[in-house]
Amino acid sequence: MxxxxxxxxxxxxxxxxxxxxxxxxxxxxxxxxxxxxxxxxxxxxxxxxxxxxxxxxxxxxxxxxxxxxxxxxxxxxxxxxxxxxxxxxxxxxxxxxxxxxxxxxxxxxxxxxxxxxxxxxxxxxxxWAVHVPRRLQEARVQLAQATEELRSRLGRTPTVKELSELMSLPEDEVIEARLAANGYNSSSLDAAVGSSDDGESVLQDFIGTEDQALELVEDFHALAPLIAELEERDRQIIHLRFVEELTQAQIGERLGVSQMHVSRLLSRTLARLREGMLVNN
Structure with a gap:
């Protein structure tokens, strides 16, 4: 056979x-x-x-x-x-x-x-050379269009107040969009930024080492209050799955429910946490 x-x-x-x-x-x-x-x-x-x-x-x-x-x-x-x-x-x-x-x-x-x-x-x-929130990416496009329109009309660079009125945005948001626009392009770390007795300085001379755990710290701080809002059973399932690393079947045995029920509860809880994280970002 x-x-x-x-x-x-x-x-x-x-x-x-x-x-x-x-x-x-x-x-x-x-x-x-x-x-x-x-x-x-x-x-x-x-x-x-x-x-x-x-x-x-x-x-x-x-x-x-x-x-x-x-x-x-x-x-x-x-x-x-x-x-x-x-x-x-x-x-x-x-x-x-x-x-x-x-x-x-x-x-x-x-x-x-x-x-x-x-x-x-x-x-x-x-x-984008630097990641910025979507609303600021969209505001950058709007800012560029408004700046060009006012520059053509006024014959000079428009003020923040003039841009604010045309864009129908508060002045602080116009300023924020201007700052965010700086993240669209980047400079080389080897770019010269000045000179001294020791020779020419480059940008990388002034940058510290990257902390690989920094993003995790930010994520943990954002996630903690969302987990705290969950019901006790949902928090327990999250702990068993991602801290104790139990399978869904093992979690079901621990809680006295079916594996399929655990799967549904876990999916629902993760979806709620994910939506909360997206809102916070």
């Missing part, structure tokens, strides 16, 4: 159909199959071969969503399109990990915003 493929074995073990070439499944068929795979994914234990098979098949079956979303940015050129597709795949994987059938929406409708959002975030983070 011929040996069965690993994929076929995993498919049978978790009562899922074997999909020989998931990436070639037609979009219409992918929608129907995806519901079956999501239904099983919700009850499978993370880290098992069956779970990995279901998750990986979902990713491959829905790659057409990434190509569709990336098509909106085809004007960027073929070289950048490869990066765009790779970034879009990250958005697809995030959507798969966060989707639940109980949402009663099509996975396509749920996934596209994740994919497009990841691509836009890629553009935002790679275009």
């Amino acid at each position: 011929a040996l069965m493929s690993a994929a076929a074995t995993d498919a049978q073990a978790c009562e899922l159909p074997e999909v020989a070439a998931p990436s070639r499944v037609a979009p219409k068929d992918a929608r129907e199959l995806s519901r079956m795979f999501f239904d099983q994914l919700a009850v499978l234990e993370e880290g098992t071969r069956e779970y990995s098979y279901a998750r990986n098949t979902l990713i491959e079956m829905n790659m057409s969503l990434v190509r569709f979303a990336a098509g909106r940015f085809r004007s960027r050129g073929p070289e950048e399109m490869e990066d765009i597709v790779q970034v879009g795949m990250i958005g697809l994987i995030k959507a798969i990990d966060r989707f639940e059938l109980t949402r009663e929406v099509e996975f396509t409708s749920f996934a596209i915003p994740y994919i497009v959002g990841e691509i836009k975030r890629f553009f935002r983070d790679t275009t």
